[in-house]
Amino acid sequence: MAESGGKHTWGREGAAVTDEMPELSEMGDEEWCDWDEDGQSKEQVQICCLFCERLFSSAQDTFSHCKAEHQFDMTRIVYKHGLDCYGFIKLINYIRTTNPSAESFKSVLDQIPWENEKYMKPPSTDDPLLQFDVDEFWDSMEEQACPPGQADVDSQARAVQLQRLRGAEKRAEEAEAAFERIMNDFEKMRQYVQDFVINADARTGTSAANTVADLREDEDSVYFSSYGHYGIHEEMLKDKVRTESYRDFMYCNPHIFKDKVILDVGCGTGILSMFAAKAGAKHVIGVDQSEIIYQAMDIVRENELDGVVTLIRGRIEDVELPVAQVDIIISEWMGYFLLFESMLDSVIHARDKYLMKGGAVYPDVCTISLVAVGDRKKHDERVAFWEDVYGFKMSCMKKAVIPEAVVEVLSPDTLISEPCVIKAIDCNTVGSLDLDFTSEFSLNITEDHECVAISGHFDILFERNCSNQVMFSTGPRSPQTHWKQTVFLLEQPIKVNKGDILQGKIVCCKNRKDPRSLMITISIDNMKQTYSLQ
Numbered sequence: 050m051a052e053s054g055g056k057h058t059w060g061r062e063g064a065a066v067t068d069e070m071p072e073l074s075e076m077g078d079e080e081w082c083d084w085d086e087d088g089q090s091k092e093q094v095q096i097c098c099l100f101c102e103r104l105f106s107s108a109q110d111t112f113s114h115c116k117a118e119h120q121f122d123m124t125r126i127v128y129k130h131g132l133d134c135y136g137f138i139k140l141i142n143y144i145r146t147t148n149p150s151a152e153s154f155k156s157v158l159d160q161i162p163w164e165n166e167k168y169m170k171p172p173s174t175d176d177p178l179l180q181f182d183v184d185e186f187w188d189s190m191e192e193q194a195c196p197p198g199q200a201d202v203d204s205q206a207r208a209v210q211l212q213r214l215r216g217a218e219k220r221a222e223e224a225e226a227a228f229e230r231i232m233n234d235f236e237k238m239r240q241y242v243q244d245f246v247i248n249a250d251a252r253t254g255t256s257a258a259n260t261v262a263d264l265r266e267d268e269d270s271v272y273f274s275s276y277g278h279y280g281i282h283e284e285m286l287k288d289k290v291r292t293e294s295y296r297d298f299m300y301c302n303p304h305i306f307k308d309k310v311i312l313d314v315g316c317g318t319g320i321l322s323m324f325a326a327k328a329g330a331k332h333v334i335g336v337d338q339s340e341i342i343y344q345a346m347d348i349v350r351e352n353e354l355d356g357v358v359t360l361i362r363g364r365i366e367d368v369e370l371p372v373a374q375v376d377i378i379i380s381e382w383m384g385y386f387l388l389f390e391s392m393l394d395s396v397i398h399a400r401d402k403y404l405m406k407g408g409a410v411y412p413d414v415c416t417i418s419l420v421a422v423g424d425r426k427k428h429d430e431r432v433a434f435w436e437d438v439y440g441f442k443m444s445c446m447k448k449a450v451i452p453e454a455v456v457e458v459l460s461p462d463t464l465i466s467e468p469c470v471i472k473a474i475d476c477n478t479v480g481s482l483d484l485d486f487t488s489e490f491s492l493n494i495t496e497d498h499e500c501v502a503i504s505g506h507f508d509i510l511f512e513r514n515c516s517n518q519v520m521f522s523t524g525p526r527s528p529q530t531h532w533k534q535t536v537f538l539l540e541q542p543i544k545v546n547k548g549d550i551l552q553g554k555i556v557c558c559k560n561r562k563d564p565r566s567l568m569i570t571i572s573i574d575n576m577k578q579t580y581s582l583q
Contacts, residue, residue: 094106098114098119101119108177108181115151120152121154123186126140130161134183134184135169136183139163139168141178142170142179143163145176282341284531288530290527291530294509295381296324297517297519298411298515299321299327299328299379300328301515302511305377305409305514307329308331309330309331309376310333310376311325311330311377311379312334312378312399312404313334313335314379315337315382315392316335316342317381318344319345319358322335323348326354331357333358334359334375336360336363336365337360338362338364342360346360365395365398374404374405375404375405377410378411379410380396380411383507384532385456386454387507388567389566393474393484396410409477409513410476410477411513412509413476413477413512413513414473415476415508415510416472416473416507417471417507418469418508420466421464421465421500421551422504423496423498427536431538432447432451452578452580453581454537454582455538456534457533457534458529458533461525464526465498466551467493468524469492471490471555472557477513485557487554487556491551494545494548497547498545499543499544501539502536502537502538503537504525504536505536508521509523537578539576540576553573555571555572560581566581568580
């Protein structure tokens with residue numbers, strides 16, 4: 050009964066052997082024996098009954114005895130449960146291993162006790178029944194008419210086989226769907242790499258092979274290289290709310306910095322490092338992975354602060370600082386919706402490794418808030434637009450557009466609720482695992498309107514040990530920052546009235562495929578939508 054296309058074949062002694070069998074020419078004559086038409090060795094064999102100690106010289110005699118003496122009809126069992134060669138082997142090994150009564154097989158219906166793969170391993174490798182060709186049962190049943198009383202068994206067997214067939218079809222459908230998802234993900238990644246390579250070739254003239262090699266060499270290279278472009282740093286420096294808040298915190302609280310060792314994580318152009326130096330720090334160490342660090346070194350020298358400020362290129366997780374501990378850690382790590390880009394993880398790493406007992410991280414308190422938006426025009430432009438595009442219906446595009454969170458500046462006039470804080474972070478105690486969170490929220494509606502979106506923003510506070518506290522907000526009612534607001538459009542607007550409380554839940558976590566991006570799920574009433582911020 051060996052199957053040439055199967056995973057295993059079965060040797061002379063009934064033991065499973067791998068496909069790596071020796072060539073015929075390599076086997077001696079002593080390895081071979083002849084077999085009769087019943088699949089039995091012509092050498093004398095003794096087969097023990099399945100349920101007693103009687104011995105027989107052939108498999109057919111054994112099965113005939115089991116039927117006559119123990120009312121165990123192997124033919125009916127094979128047919129009833131649709132056993133193939135592997136199912137038959139498991140059945141024999143199950144009986145040899147567990148010693149069940151023949152009577153127990155009358156109650157076996159759907160849950161076959163010998164299904165477990167462990168019954169592919171025989172308790173004895175010299176059991177001749179394992180050599181029996183189960184196809185003989187099926188052949189004999191095709192040649193014979195259905196015996197009296199067999200109709201019920203046949204119907205039951207067909208039901209069992211149909212159930213198994215449906216299960217197999219379901220598993221095949223699930224496997225096909227999983228394969229399709231994998232292929233879709235692969236195609237998206239292939240297109241992304243292709244677009245990146247083409248753009249890189251156009252900018253630098255480098256070959257596609259070299260570009261792909263660079264991608265494989267460092268998965269963070271795209272992220273850090275983006276901060277090597279001067280335009281990004283110009284935008285951040287021109288953000289007066291951001292930059293002046295850090296400056297005012299340090300200049301108005303010099304007692305925090307006087308004669309202290311300061312670590313600036315992600316120092317960029319070095320502006321915060323120089324603020325700290327001017328505030329009285331004894332030594333400032335700035336760390337940044339991007340190439341902007343070389344311009345920062347020139348800037349520090351140009352301002353004659355190179356005696357105080359030391360700049361190091363590298364990831365804070367990889368570099369070794371020239372000091373064992375620091376008194377203060379400063380960093381401008383915030384991204385869209387506060388946690389985008391995941392740079393707070395680097396600050397936490399630096400804090401746990403370098404911050405001395407009693408030291409502090411600044412900014413020290415951060416909060417994320419939500420607010421309801423009632424801008425129907427914005428909803429029409431982004432969502433309803435796809436219902437009629439130059440006379441064509443493109444409604445399917447809504448499913449692709451809505452899950453993309455939008456970073457933009459909102460007009461305060463479009464807000465229809467009070468803000469609600471959904472997450473508060475103490476940078477001196479927070480752990481990386483705390484950055485994935487779930488929160489309930491309640492939005493107090495301030496006017497009759499339609500809620501078409503939920504907007505997120507964050508507030509930053511410098512409080513610990515400060516005689517002059519400083520804070521700034523990225524909310525739509527505050528002066529504009531380069532962080533803007535993060536808008537989550539609803540597929541269907543929700544009618545609300547002044548005084549209503551719009552309740553929901555938000556789940557925020559890192560994207561497993563790209564830990565620097567975020568996956569955000571918002572649930573309101575019976576609506577649930579997952580958004581990506583990338």
